[in-house]
Amino acid sequence: MKRIFIATAILASTTTACKKDNNTTDNFTALKSQGIADFVNIVAMPGYEELKNKAAALNTAVVALDANTNDANLATAKNAWKDLRSTWEKCEGVLFGPVDTEEHDPETDTWPVNFIDLDALLADNSHPLTVADIESL
Secondary structure, three states, rough: OHHHHHHHHHHHHHHHHOOOOOOOOOHHHHHHHHHHHHHHHHHHHHHHHHHHHHHHHHHHHHHHHHHHOOOOHHHHHHHHHHHHHHHHHHHHHHEEEEEEEHHHHHOOOOOOHHHHHHHHHHHHHOOOOOOHHHHHH
16 A cells, blocks of 8 residues: 555656646646545545445454354354455555544554464353453453
């Protein structure tokens, strides 16, 4: 994602530098506006739309898992999480709004959770899972 933004900036500066007229300020302003519009319409908004759709798929998978706990539904929920997580990582480059201001990104990241401890906690059926259990990880 950052590569797209950098490529857009390089293209804008190259195009501006190649212009032979003396109206470089107007050219730069137009190119800057186009670069921002392209960034929003080609990179940021489609990424957030994909994120919304994958979040809905994860929600559907979790609801199905809750209603009918079995290996197939668990696998579907895990795959939906991985799919959503991949898209989330792509969108991190353009964080804005509550995701940034309310610090949802650090709350969503799983690092530095030790997955061995997490799997052991999830496999332990001796007591109900609590927020404190998760926070201890």
